[in-house]
Amino acid sequence: MTSSRLIDSLATTDVLAALFSDASVLQAMIDFEVALARAAARAGAIPEQAADGIARAARVEGLDAAAIARDARHSATPSIPFVNALRDQVRAVDSGSAQFLHWGATSQDVSDTALVLLLKRAHVILARDHTRLEVALAQLSDAHATTVMLGRTLLQPATPITFGLKAAGWYAAVSRSWSRLSQAWDDAAVVQFGGAAGTRAAAGEHADAIASALAAQLGLAPAPPWHTDRDRLGALITALGLYTAALGKIARDVALLMQAEVAEVFEAGGGSSTLPHKRNPSGCAVVLAAATRMPGLVAAFLFGMLQEHERSVGGSQAEWSTVASGVQTAGGAVAAMATVIEDLTVDSARMRANIDATHGVVFAERALMLLTPKMGRDAAQQVVTTAIEATRATGRSFGEVLRKTPAASDVLTAEDLLGIDEPERYLGTAEALRKQLLDRVPLGRTE
Amino acid sequence: MTSSRLIDSLATTDVLAALFSDASVLQAMIDFEVALARAAARAGAIPEQAADGIARAARVEGLDAAAIARDARHSATPSIPFVNALRDQVRAVDSGSAQFLHWGATSQDVSDTALVLLLKRAHVILARDHTRLEVALAQLSDAHATTVMLGRTLLQPATPITFGLKAAGWYAAVSRSWSRLSQAWDDAAVVQFGGAAGTRAAAGEHADAIASALAAQLGLAPAPPWHTDRDRLGALITALGLYTAALGKIARDVALLMQAEVAEVFEAGGGSSTLPHKRNPSGCAVVLAAATRMPGLVAAFLFGMLQEHERSVGGSQAEWSTVASGVQTAGGAVAAMATVIEDLTVDSARMRANIDATHGVVFAERALMLLTPKMGRDAAQQVVTTAIEATRATGRSFGEVLRKTPAASDVLTAEDLLGIDEPERYLGTAEALRKQLLDRVPLGRTE
């Protein structure tokens, strides 16, 4: 039990924890070194059999992750002890090939490219859960296109909306955020290959050929070295931050709607260790925990971007941990959120009941808008305020009060008067907006 | 002197401070209300003369910003006291029009749209300084395409680079970052018009027509209400964060290169209150201060995105201050950085002298790469290490030592031996990379 799954249990998923496990990280580092050897051989910089030898000998199993981690703290990078250990491993099998390992590369070439390889796999993992979420949100919105509920502002009842509109807003925000994130992810899928100071000098005349072949081998885009230009990774982690925040907004809404006193929607899960009657917003709690932790990770990454000259002292060394946390945090959040939405129970009757429980005072704005053209805003305001007071004092509904207020009943049409507190009549363009949100205009970029 | 220019003096510029001044904020809010009135009149929702009356009467001069700010703390938004004060102002001139003010809108419609209008103007301001910076960086890079200098990793001498490559790296990072930022800025230029709960119900049958006309009037894109979906603003502020970080990296490099012991480049300005001899990296200090403050502003915005239901309690109320700080911080940074680069003095001779001062040990990697194919990596490493030790012990140059080391001189060509410590011979593909960076591939989006 040397792993630390428990302390971080709410901050990842099993599949993402596995992605960032020692075995997986070492494999990604090996993938870089093997691809580099193949690329160097292809370019004629090293013998083909050296590349074969490296490919044959390099094995995660023979490496001691704990020892590499320990040594990493002395060289300020896991790459140096990794390359040393890998060279020993190759040398044991094929001493001739070992000297061609890590040809022309620097430690940051392997650590950065390995990270990028892991990130690429993470993209696929998160995309799966994001798709689940998008589909579930769109279905939820469609299913409740006409389900009326209270709009709530500053946690107080405002005018009515539809639950379909609310879900469409959730959909559009996560969808736009995913679009940005996915773009950032693609932009970040670039190889790192620069050598000691980013000129590829050690790779000699073959440098460009190696760089291209290496990128192709790994399925990454080629690019000039970016040892201290971390904006692509930065764009990814800020996009993860925005995406997680969009999930957090949904989670906060759902948790609020699940309150016993509101009781409009319910997560499927969530028991308690002591209270047999409870049904907790557990999925929302996981998402909100993620959204609580994410902004600090984003800030850490941004601060770490002030990287000195051709390799930094501090900034880059902070990144692996921050980026891996960020990806796992966002990934844990979207997995939880997708499940929450897929299994969400909606109580439409309670939604309407909660409107009714306001005694119709949420329709005061509607009355005001109808009365103003007839009598001017000040008089209208006076009528409405008096009616609200009467509603509160008597317990009768606002509509009833208004219908018995001559100042109002004399000027409004019968239809307006009768329907003054029917939520369906005061939804504005909710349905048109809902459709727009589901069918959203792209963000001015290829998606 | 009720303003607070001094305490924030290093965190803004005069033109940006003016943009976010009370007069400017009030004008933006008035612009919204006048455009709304015009749009509502055009849609037939209110009389044309009401729109005229509002447009005629609404004047920044008559409003008491301090009083509105004070009242804002009671209603948790400046919009309510603003609309009340503006209504009084209009009523004094034209009581009939006053009742049609703020037609169908909610307080967040005016505060959000006003912010967006200010941001749009900020875009133009920052773009001006960014262009200055890009031009200066490209010129700097071209001018020093062949100027050799030390590459430095972890603040230690690494293999040589050109100053042109370094400047091209700066260029490419800020250029990519501006591209992202500019896109985010365009995406954020959307109108807010949703009414109380985001359904535009109060605007009645004219809602869509008003929304479109309003957006057109203000030169903004139309969009469904986004009262609690803050991802567009979030994308802007995170992009500001990335951009400022890219500036901060340059500032850190310049400040380090300006150290008296390094003395490779110099800012034009920067005296001291006590030390008559000093030449401080003052512009860099302003940029680094900005880069120090920015990540926290980004985090604050992300935290605030967990906005409840149809209007938040806390999150949105934190935004004006955070966004205005973020824009001013980034804007102050780019203005300072542009000036630093435009006026930068470069000491090419000192750059070369600093290479020489290493006695050539930075070419150890080169020797290693040349020797390895001849004798295997382990033997080569041994030769090089011995030569470095001799260099350190004797004070002779690494090249000289190597030329007198039979193990090396027997296997290397005369040309390789003679040029072993010439930086020009160990620049790899620096010039090709430099050109790539200046002529960078776009980021997979329309720019």
Next chain:
Amino acid sequence: MTSSRLIDSLATTDVLAALFSDASVLQAMIDFEVALARAAARAGAIPEQAADGIARAARVEGLDAAAIARDARHSATPSIPFVNALRDQVRAVDSGSAQFLHWGATSQDVSDTALVLLLKRAHVILARDHTRLEVALAQLSDAHATTVMLGRTLLQPATPITFGLKAAGWYAAVSRSWSRLSQAWDDAAVVQFGGAAGTRAAAGEHADAIASALAAQLGLAPAPPWHTDRDRLGALITALGLYTAALGKIARDVALLMQAEVAEVFEAGGGSSTLPHKRNPSGCAVVLAAATRMPGLVAAFLFGMLQEHERSVGGSQAEWSTVASGVQTAGGAVAAMATVIEDLTVDSARMRANIDATHGVVFAERALMLLTPKMGRDAAQQVVTTAIEATRATGRSFGEVLRKTPAASDVLTAEDLLGIDEPERYLGTAEALRKQLLDRVPLGRTE
């Protein structure tokens, strides 16, 4: 209207905005220079009449804050243009004295000490509102010592508590947090006087005497220079962060309790621009906005603490803005919170009604604890779960169901059975805990 009150209106108070206004900042800087002159004269370093001349001539009125702010951006500190402007001002009145201005000091001596002087005054301002809050919370707790309400966990009903206990928890947290903050504030009230590199060399043989006299003049503690050791300020801003978070927790609770569906407490204020019926948690929104922005300010300060050598490039230049924002943010929050609590309306009947509305299922734990000793935990769990299901199915109360469940009624005492769903019988040691919280043990430090 060159000030920027509106954009920051929810992030400060009038009195704190005035404290950090240009006039106030300049006065604090003048206070330092005058006190320094007096101290230097007392120590015999400069003539007494020079000190008199400086004291007589130095006037906020004659200084151009906007120009100083502008120049600050060229020297990376407001101190240099300030000292220059002040010297001109003194020279115009008394040219002999002008040369003794700023004797032995460096620019950071004046900017740091001025900040400390402003902070000391801020302490008094916040203390006033904190005291209001503490008194109001203690009274609220006492007044509701026996008012039962739902405890709520993960926003779901848990077992009952008293509102007095809840308010006592609020009290204890803000009280402990104020204790830490107040200590940090006192610790930070130290003079800065170090000269160019922190050795006080320019002050010559009189250095120590000047330093002591200066501190005494200004009512600050003496200390070795701390130009790049910012931990005292850091402790202050982190303590402001903790304090604001404690306020934010109260605000979140109050805003949740104010929801129409919960309706247990109410703020006094808070209208809406569009909805005449609304009563918003406006004070809570101001507090929550502060709590949203504060963690980023804390992070920014911590980032900036990595200050180079004897004066930093970037870190210190970020501080004025961050610290002033932090103080105003916390100060705005406590002012708003104190008013919210002082004027809070509590609906005890609704609190009880909300317990009743659970149909007693929140007493399931109580039943479980009573039944377990009689029949073992598994059997007890079975009985309780069945009873909860029956409660949900029938709409009868949990107590009623249980009383008709032989498995329960056969083993429980009549008293236990009858009182099973009386909240007063399941409050544990709430009242004792409440008293402990109000009469809290100090934090292991002198308070």
Next chain:
Amino acid sequence: MTSSRLIDSLATTDVLAALFSDASVLQAMIDFEVALARAAARAGAIPEQAADGIARAARVEGLDAAAIARDARHSATPSIPFVNALRDQVRAVDSGSAQFLHWGATSQDVSDTALVLLLKRAHVILARDHTRLEVALAQLSDAHATTVMLGRTLLQPATPITFGLKAAGWYAAVSRSWSRLSQAWDDAAVVQFGGAAGTRAAAGEHADAIASALAAQLGLAPAPPWHTDRDRLGALITALGLYTAALGKIARDVALLMQAEVAEVFEAGGGSSTLPHKRNPSGCAVVLAAATRMPGLVAAFLFGMLQEHERSVGGSQAEWSTVASGVQTAGGAVAAMATVIEDLTVDSARMRANIDATHGVVFAERALMLLTPKMGRDAAQQVVTTAIEATRATGRSFGEVLRKTPAASDVLTAEDLLGIDEPERYLGTAEALRKQLLDRVPLGRTE
């Protein structure tokens, strides 16, 4: 290799990674449950043999950490699956005792107390490294009490200091910061025992007795429940933030002093994967990486403190991960820093040579202070400026130039003139300040 040591290798130490490993976390949770059973038995709430049975049966070995972690994501806490698994384990051995497990407690009681227990052990671990660091810094300062070096402000040469003073400043800042941290750590060592809603109702009449006995068993202080009052943990993590920042300042200084062009101090370690000549500031890089990541963790914790009612949804669920990261980050930093300082090599000759390399212009301030009383500040400034220009133009030293400047040589004493550029004569009160810093005044609290 399911553990994730590599990705976080630079963000922890072996001993701290072990402390937060699954085995250790489970043991701490078991420690709580066993102590609770003993306390409940002592209080007469459960049978003594039940406590014995629980103590005998509870074993880390039988628990499946991975399964508990997975289930944690469904209940939003590891405590529920942990208690279930532990109950199964106990039941398998002693079914009678199993029902008395977790008596009167809630899930947060076990997760919070387990965390506190781990933190207490972490305190001891960090204290060990902190003591190493303090001792090494004090020795370093004493050893270099008279070693002169450049003071540097904004990375430019300022007046001279001693390395002893610089090290004493480092000492004092970490020492004050440790004092705050240690206090916060002690304050946070409180038990959590509140039951479902913090009233201890489930523990019945025995509640207080159980709470006291539980605290005593675990060596923690008793306290009222603090389920949503996280200020003690918050004070700990902010103090960790301040402490890490103080370490980061030292690391930044050392890394800068290690630059080849400065070359005044050297870390012992730090090779490179490609550059055989390099000696990297690897320890400093680890510390600076920690200081880069820490502020974001602090911000995350502060934001998470806005915890709802009696148990939060999101805030508390974010804590384990954040706090464990924070402790490991700070712990990794102090371990690395202690080693750096213990093994630091200092080149005093180079320190002096770097002063000499300024040609004495850093003594311009000294000349100005000596000349001003003789001729007034403006004339003195003129003389000094001319001398600096001559120094720069001719390459002669500032002292030499000044000695040949009649305006200066006519008015200064021979001794002043001769010693004008001797650093030892312009150290002000450096030595007295050094002693004060090493013998620092306590922070107004019991230490």
